[in-house]
Amino acid sequence: MKYSWILVVVLLSACGSNPSKPSGHLYQENDSQNIPADSKEMLNVRMGVAYFERGDYDTALEKLKRALSYNSKLAIAHSAIATVYATLNAQLDAERHYKLSVKYGPKDPTILNNYGTYLCQKGEYELALSYYEKTLANPFYKTPETVHENMGVCLVQSNQHSKAEPHFRKALQYNSKLPVSLYNMVVVSSAKGDYMKARAFLQRLQNVAALDERILKIGYEVETEMGNKRAANRYLGMIKQIKRN
Template identity: 25%
Template structure:
């Protein structure tokens, strides 16, 4: 398992609420993978806790959508009980609400109910077949279940969806899933595709450094990491990969300098703890 924890960064530290490690894998250690569209939707939430959803005089379709968006916000905050309450209400108001169904699928991932998760994720796609974000989320789920071939096809479907505005994320997810499956050349291919979609996609560049490192192409990995550093500030993940790469190149001084920077800038990170273990094993 990789020890990298990452946030999405487009140019310089673009906000992304969940790191790769924080994303929703149940009973299995999901790392990576991006729920960008849904997390962007969370920014739409306003202070509306007292909104009435009485059937009399209320547009149930709009009320269902509002409850689905509120549920998404609660899910983002890890408030599963409130998320479930809002989703139950949303689906009661409109069973065919695509967002409510997809979010209910995501909730069931968190609740370690993969059968229900898959059912609702797929139902949301049936209801809204051109929604690339829904397709992308199904790919995330399938990869988390180690169903790599299905996940790859699903990510490709999302990436090639003409209505999906951020295909680079689907390609990046496909690459991350290939990394999990130890299919490193394939991972490299998908990260390159992501960068073709958006040349300044910093996270894909960092992931590409990882994929090339895994193939023992250390000079290429160093070059990709240098490109990443032009796009984003150093992170615990990028510093740790820098340490690995410099060690592989035999640059002990460079490795130690990066290790010192990691400990100084991110002393409480998982990557710092990993580096300390590496350093102690070499003493």
């Protein structure tokens, strides 16, 4: 299941990103090293981010490399270029730049969150969680809900479902319309046999995102267990429609 590219860039969209993957901010202005927004390096970071959004990875790399030529210790530029390299599956380059981003921005919450996301996607769950915890330790981070959601997803991926649920709930306390957290709460509640809560979270999810086949099947099972045949058949019809398409 994904935050404007000038101010904030997200790797996964609220209504289109994968609920099984954590999300990260590629760039969040004013988080990094107090570099003037109109400096040559930050202007090139912005341009690199914009080209990344358009899918023009070659030009994105060119702009981000230029930013680093102006300031080789600019943490956010290292984090951004690492994200581009990771997208291109150039893992050695991605790893090198992520480590440099943390070296030069060790207290920057955006940098820490991005590196945590990368580590989680690599399967280094415990290390990823430690970076998310460092991010949350900064009381001025602008989107703690994203970090709680990331932690929840990472814990689900590492089969620590009971520990994941409180983070999804915390994320939803900050923002009640987060699709990834709502999606996962449907899954968690259904797995626990708490069908009333699963139904409630599913209804909230339907208001903010399209439902995929997996979640529709859960909806069908929930309504079947609750004896609501009409609602169950509605979900069944939606599943068949997806299969036809």
